[in-house]
Amino acid sequence: MSVLDQIVKAYDIRGTVHDELNADVAHALGVGFATFVTAAGADRVVVARDMRPSGPSLVEAFTRGLNEHGVDVVDIGLASTDLMYYASGTLDVPGAMWTASHNPAGYNGVKLCLGGARPVGADSGLADVKSVAQAVLDGNEPQRATTPGTRTEDSMLDAFVEHVLTFVDLSEIGPMKVVADTANGMGGLVVPAVLRRLDGVEFEIMFPELDGTFPNHPADPLQPANQRDLRARVVAGGFDLGLAFDGDADRVFVVDERGVGLSGSTTTAILAAATLRQHAGATVLHNLICSRSVPEVVDEHGGHPVRTRVGHSYIKQMMAETGALFGGEHSAHYYFARNFNADSGLIAALMVMAEVGRSGALLSELRVPFERYASSGEINTKVDDAVAVIDRVSGEFADHPQDDLDGLTVDCGDWWFNLRPSNTEPVLRLNLEAPNRDACDDRVAELLALITT
Template sequence: MSVLDQVVKAYDIRGTVPDQLNADVAHALGVGFAIHIRQASTAEQVVIARDMRPSGPQFVEAFSRGLLDQGLDVVDIGLGSTDMMYYASGILDAPGAMFTASHNPAGYNGVKLCMAGARPVGVDTGLLDVKRVAAEVLDGTTPRPAARAGTRVERNVLDDFAEHVLTFVDLDDIGPMKVVADTANGMGGLVVPAVFERLANVELEVMYPELDGTFPNHPADPLQPANQRDLRARVTSGGFDIGLAFDGDADRVFVVDEQGEGMSGSTTTALLAVAALRQNPGASILHNLICSRAVPEVVREHGGVPIRTKVGHSFIKQVMADTGAVFGGEHSAHYYFARNYNADSGLIASLVVMAEAGRSGIPLSEVRRPYERYSASGEINTEVDDALAVIERVSGEYAECEQDRLDGLTVNCGEWWFNLRPSNTEPLLRLNLEAADRDSCDDRVAALLGSITA
């Protein structure tokens, strides 16, 4: 496999530094993105941001050089969260590039690309074109430079972004509240205080706020329960009303209630959907196919129209644009807002959860209860030699159940269901299963794992 085959994923670019990603690759990707922008739009400038990883500055410089040589101007907004970059892309109506590897370990970096208005760039919407040109550059065939080189300016959008986030809630709903946020040495350490300092009734404590891309305290992957352990303990020991666990680029957030119990992405999606439907009666709400079946149930009960989607931000943003949905959620804690250019934001989701808890007048542990109706396995990864062959075999074993192939294999057996998806990058099968109760869920998981590993 070429280095680009290794790092170009379904909806972003990500790899290890420096064996897969280095300054030469970043420059080639910059040229590729510039050519794609020239062919697909009339944009003349590109927004660039980065997270706190040590390789970020050199990658931004090399990528920018590729853009500038092709005559595009660069607006460098410096250190920021991914949702801050999306905001800048929206207000400037310009394509954007965010250098981040999100929740991946310290040895990784990557880049998320978007077109003007934060429109997604994935394998079906331009990423393969970027990859093709970048491959030519790495092979020594660089497109002719533009007659006029682009210019580079720096711009600070943090304050404007913080004010934008606040517009998604009625601040009166957020009464006196103690909040602790674990930003895991990621970009939440920059953007979370910038927003919360504007909330007069909120007392904020930030855990691991120092921007440090070596992640000295714990990995910035809150999807893994072990990485929420410190936050859950602090919530209970400090008497906090809510805990917030952000990932490395702060576009995702997991919520912990006042009893130190974490909320699943599905529960938070249902809660946010109710808030969205209160403001937009009858609206469409997206949920990926891994979310609990409680999510579409709650959406219908509150007068909305649930729409099921594939996993992944580029797919969901496109479906939001196509359907006019006002909100979308994923089990992995990505939450998308139409008024945020269809982009995901951990900060906006945090404030809406806080507002819902505040307006209810009851603890978050009680607010969440109506949305938790089933028992889920969580995502279970199994290494297999041939993921597609295993999927076909399992499909045959459950032929009597309703099945679809929207994203991997989803099997609905009435009181329980499961999804099997192959990893894009590893020889893994990802299993998610939901059943009526814990015992049934555990029994079904054990049976399925036996089939997968047979």
């Protein structure tokens, strides 16, 4: 698979490509993106990068491709992905964020959006970018502009901080102690910039140095092992809660005062309830991997739950189509209408802090009503033929309601599961939920036996 194919296939699941991505490919992508955005009526692009060592050279080559084809570049330098989305939304120009998010140090990639932070995914423009980029790599570059574009530098961090602070009533965040593990990622730039603005909040940042070699642990908080340091520090330091950010800081996982992590579904449910308390009757999105507790909570708080496919481009599109105020994913991406329908780890973190402060309860107490079932988490199994396995599993559950919104989802009454193929690997991803841990473990064993038969 070519590096460009990898970019297109991986984009919607926040994946990125290996270090085969070099300056020539980045330049070709700049040309492809220039062609795409000019066809959409834009002549300026905001560009940002994370702290990976390969970032500067890739951004330089990408910018050159844009400039050569008449597109101006506003370079905001080191940034979190949600800061780039804010810049795209505020300036109403397309954007490009060079990052490999949670992936290892040798990886890099690019997340693209149109003006207003509108998504560009595999089926909404990315294939067009790839087509032109491939032509450039094959020696068939389109004619360059008569007048090249310009490059200017800007920093939008201060404006972004002010924007994030508008999502909560700051008076509700009473005295509390917070520790954030930014894993040497971009959270080290943006998280303290927000937390230091909160009166009465004592905070500590773990691994704040921007270092794309990740000397302490991988910047992937979805994996429990990468939350180990944070959980220990929360307990040892007597903190009220902990925050674990991924490499580009658009995701956040929350840890309570006992050092026990909240799932993405639990945080989604908490933020949904907070949203609906302020906006009765609002629409809230949740992807189909989220716990059943999420739509239950939305219903109980008078909202309208809408189930979506997994992936940010789908959720952003549905946010726009439905007028939803909030959306959440099991993977800890949280989307806000007032944030140009884009996700933000910082906004989510601040809202959780406000909920703890407002309630006057410990986070371990606050979470209880939102956790109603036992979940398997995402279990990946290598298979030779994903379609054949899904068809076989579907046949075994033919007597139960099914849908194919994203892979195969089967409703078995008091338990359910989703089985979907990876976009980038020969694996099937199983997510299952049941009334209790024993039932969940039994059902997982049953499904894995079917998958591996």
